[in-house]
Amino acid sequence: MARGNRQACARGRRAVSRVGELTERLQHIHRRTEETPLFNPVFQLAHEMSRDLEAGAMSFDDIEAMVAELEVAALEERARRTRCMVAPIGEAANEKALADTLTAPSFAAFKASWEVPQLHAVFTAHPTFLLTPGQYAAVAKAAAEDGPIDAGVVGGERPQVTLAYEHERAMRAIAHAQDARDAIVAQLLDHAREQWPEEWRELAPVPFRFASWVGYDMDGRTDIGWATSIAFRLAEKAERLARYVASLEAIDAGHMLLGVLRPALEEAQAMAEAFAGDLTDPARLSEAANRLTAQSEHRLTSLTPIITHIEREAKMAADTDYAVRLLTLAAAMRADGLGMGWIHFRVNASQLHNAIRRRIDPEGTLDLASKGAVKHLREAIAKVRPHRTNFGALAIEASTAIRQFLAMAQILHHVDADAPIRMLIAECEEPATVLAALYFARLFGIEDKVDVSPLFETETALEHGGRFLDELLAEEVYRDYARARGRVAIQTGFSDAGRFVGQIPASLAIERLQGRLSEAMAANGLTDVAALIFNTHGESMGRGAHPTKMADRLDWALSPWAKRRFARAGIALEPEVSFQGGDGYLWFATPELARATLTRIACLRPAETDAEAPTDPFYRRTDLSLDFYRAVKEHQQDHLASRTYSRAITAFGLGLLNPTGSRVSRRQGDLSADRDMSLRQIRAIPHNAILQQLGYPVNVIAGVGQAAQNNYEELGALLAESARGRELVRLVRAANALASVKTVAAYGELFNSAYWASRPYRGTETQLTAACEALSEYLVKDDRVGVFRRLASRLRVDAMKLYRLLDHVPEEEATPHREEKRRMIGVLQALRITLLQAMFIRAVSVPAFSRANDVSRDDVLEMVFTLRVDDALAQLRRAYPVAFPRLDRFDLDEPADWPDGSDEGYEAIHRDFIDPIERAHALSLRITTAIANVFGAHG
Structure with a gap:
């Protein structure tokens, strides 16, 4: 009877296609969730589609067509979000928007506002190159023109994301940013010309600086050699000189300075070519190095004389339009130097520790966290004298950290003597680490051109960062260095911070640390230098960038409260943010988007603030806000420490994700099995990406509801009254609008032995009986169904409390297209679960094969269950080859009757099992990209 009802139901419901x-x-x-709260609509839809697929009522072609349609819709959603963040897009609209903000009371005030950067923008990399070049171009075009996405951009081959590819994309984005900045600079000069006709030629605007660490960031990777960094810097020099030449030719095709810049360009191109090859051969390195270091009348290592000449000419020019164009070019040269922008080297603190021990503690007896180490370093810095270096020293140096300093020295001596270089130190938790960097900078004679910047990102670094800054700035040797450089530079990161304490606690801890920096600078008499604060974040809410509007994005990295602390102390502020990887470069993918992005930022003036603004209630009611911060942080830390959370997040390993960068997603040296994978073995970006793919941004949402328990009304009132509180709530609402606890639970049901045992129950799907029984038997002891259920239960309890809190915080505006996006994600998730079921069924249906190379059939099954599909397919293809070696390949005189031709390859096994697994996995990864696009970025 039940079977007949099922068949009737199937006949009555046309196959979903x-x-x-x-x-x-x-x-x-x-x-049905109203009738049965435990009912899971995502899994039910996947179950129905799985039945249709296995019954032949749906095919992989049908699924691919649906995936393609959803991919296009997700790209269009991404384009819509991009447009909303930076609109208006048109040139005239952006000129008017900026003009409306140019209200300085005097030329002196205008000059002071625009001759220091409103923002430093750093074009970083890491694994966030989610889309193909064609897809990025399509999204950018649709965003700029408010048009549709061409369906032809989906389904193509993904390029291999190499370091060279990342660098090329970074340079393209920076080039568009440079053009947009030129347009803004020209508008500033035009405005000054109209308002102050006697003074305007004295204006030297630098509204933005650009930088990159692509090719210079050594933290967490060993695949970037010193030659890579030198080659990239020379290539950047050649590219920038070519752009300067083009700009000057457009101003005056016969300008005398072209006689200097064109030969300099040819020289730079030759040097870039010389260093682009393999330099492991000492003879080749010597040839290239000698040419670079030799005296040459055409080589430029400083633009200072050229800038001076251009500005002098502009001041004397009778044609003011001509003068504006000259001053715009001079402004670009002053901002970028002899490169596409400034560069950031990055090393890990441990690499510096290893290097400094060789100099001051060869016996390894000194604790670098001790005051004794600081004393040793203080004395060492005082005694050290600069050492000359060459490319040979660079080539033979074994220490990663010292190699970076040697590379910086060669760049400053022979490529660009003017542009300073940032030395970022990851996991820097002791002042001695910064002093070690100062020691090497002085040792190699580049102390006056290197900004050493500690990174505060881990929980420990944020918690103890105030003490760190107090101790560091109390050191006279550091204060002397900071005054010579004109700035104190620090870096705060949302990456590991957002993973280990949650995004909201990370933001609050970061702004407290920024406030402590202002106090430490004031206490140590450093109000005469600037505070350069680099806030590294990504493009999505999980990575640290606020997703709602540009004003929130900038405030999230450097809040108005923190900025007022510096303003009241009389300390100039240089804010710096990152635009990370392909996702971040999307804001600069076209000249129109770059112009709109920089105009929005210029209008918001992130380097400025009202020092007299009243204190936000969030900072006055610390009895509430501090408890809120602590409660959310503790909840996030409980998740991180929980075996349930760790097992759920690593249940599929990294198999839900596409490769999206040249840096590995798992930390190097990982030998643990997937079942025992630690969350600390997975880098922050893939960790965040997995949360998106499982359907719930835990590190954004979790704990906010729990923190409000028993105090909903009072906390809700504070958040509603406070600008900072409303910003926090906007982030939570944006994440929650895309979150689904039911989806988290649905993934667990894939490992539910009872589900698989029940599928062919009462005579349904009899063709799957053997496969379902095998799956049920295999999974009966698997822990993942229970893990996902426990995690979903915990998330649901917290979410219910969150809804109660949000009832007390009026929604400022509805989340656009909220239900449309939720339904899109729900269908994508159901399709992927359908594909995973198809993979499981086919994997368990492959005939048993003998154990070989220490890999058994169960090992292959576990590879599929953890989505190590490429590894599983390699083993299956080895076990079941399509063709055997042929006898006619040999030229033998002796005849043979064997083989007699009856043997054939395992084409049927490939057709029925191996190829469908491969196709299902490929479609699953396309769904990954679509889901990430709805979220707004990868990770």
Whole structure:
């Protein structure tokens, strides 16, 4: 009877084959949650599609067509979000928007506002190159023109994301940013010309500086050699000189300075070519190095004389339009120097520790965290005298950290003598680490051109960062260095901070640390230098960038409260943020988007603040806000320490994710099995990306509801009254609008032995009986179904408390297209779970093969269950080759009757099992990209 009802139901429901029907079906079955709270509509839809697929009512071609349709819709959603963040897009609209903000009372005030950067923008990399070049171009075009996405951009081959590819994309984005900055500089000069006709030629605007660490960041990787960094810097020099030449030719095709810049360009191109090859051969290195270091009348290592000449000419020019164009070029040269922008080297604190021990503690007896180490370093810095270096010294140096200093020295001596270089130190938790960097900078004679910047990102670094800054700035040798450089530079990061304490506690801890920096600078008499604060974040809410509007994005990295602390102390502020990887470069993917992005930032003036603004209630009511911070942080830390959370996040290993960068996603040296994978072995970006793919941004949302327990009204009132509080809530609402606890639970049901045992129950799907029984037997002891259920339960309890809190915080504006996006994600998730079921069924149906190379059939099954599909397919293809070696390949005189031709390859096994697994996995990864696009970025 039950079987007959099922067949009748199947006949009555036409096979789902289009996205619209899937969406309608998902909405319909979602209503059943009112009757049965434990009912899971995402898994139910996946179950129905799985039955249709296995019965032949749906094919992989049908699924691919639906995935393609959803991919296009997700790209269009991404384009819409991009446009909303930076609109208006048109040139005229942006000119008017900036003009409306140019209200300085005097030329002196205007000059002071625009001759220091409103923002330093750093084009960073890491694994966030989610889309193909064609898809990025399509999204950018759709965002700029408010148009549709061409369906032809989905389904193509993904390029291998190499370091060279990342560098090329970074340079392209920076080039668009440079052009946009030129347009803004020209508008500033035009405005000054109209308002102050007697003084305007004295204006030297630098509204933005650009930088990159692509090719210079050694933290967490060993694949970037010193030659890579030198080659990139020379290539950047050649590219920038070419752009300067083009700009000057457009101003005056016969300008006398072209006689200097063109030969300098040819020289730079030759040097870039010389260093682009393999320099492991000492003879080749010697040839290239000798040419670079030799005296040459055409080589430029400083633009200072050229800038002086251009500005002098502009001041004398009768044609003011001509003068504006000259001063715009001079402004670009002053901002970028002889490169596409400034560069950031980055090393890990441990690498510096290893290097400094060789100099001051060869016996390894000194504790670098002790005051004794600081004393030793203080004395060492006082005694050290600069050492000359050459490329040979660089080539033979074994220490990673020392190699970075040697490379910086060669760049400053022979490539660009003017542009300073940042030395970022990851996991820097002791002042001695910074002093070690100062020691090497002085040892190699580059102390006056290197900004040493400690990174505060780990929980320990943020918690003890105030003490760190107090101790560091109390050191006279550091204060002398900071005054010589004109700035104190620090870096705060949302990456590991957001992973280990949650994004909201990370933001609050970071701004407290920034406030402590202002106090330490004031206490140590450093109000005469600037505070350069680099806030590294990514593009999505999980990575640290606020997703709602540009004003929130800038405030999230450096809050108005923190900025007022510096303003009241009389300390100039240089804010710096990152635009990370392909996702971040999207804001600069076209000249129009770059112009709109920089105009929004210029209008918001992130380097400025009202020092007299009243204190936000969030900072006055610390009895509430501090408890809120601590409670959210503790909840996030409980998740991180929980075996349940760790097991759920690593249940599929990294198999849900596409490769999106040249840096590995798991930390080097990982030998643990997937079952025992630690969250600390997975880098922050893939960790955040997995949360998106499982359907719930835990590190953004979790704990906010729990923190409000028993105090909903009072905390809700504070958050509603406070600008900072409303910003926090906007982030939570944006994340929650895309979150689904039901989806988290649905992934656990894939490992539910009872589900697989029940599928062919009472005579349904009899063709799957053997496969389902095998899956049920294999998974009966698997822990993942329980893990996902426990995690979903905890998330649900916290979410219910969050909804109660949000009832007391009026929503400022509805989240655009909220339900449309939720339904899109729900259908994508159901399709992927369908594909995973197809993979499981086919993997368990492959005939048993003998154990070989220490790999058994169960090992292959576990590879599939953890989505190490490429590894599993390699083993299956080895076990079941399509063709055997042929006898006619040999030229033998002796005849043979064997083999007699009856043997054939395992084409049927490939057709029925191996190839479908491969195709299902490829479609699953396309769904990964679509989901990430709805979230706004990868990770």
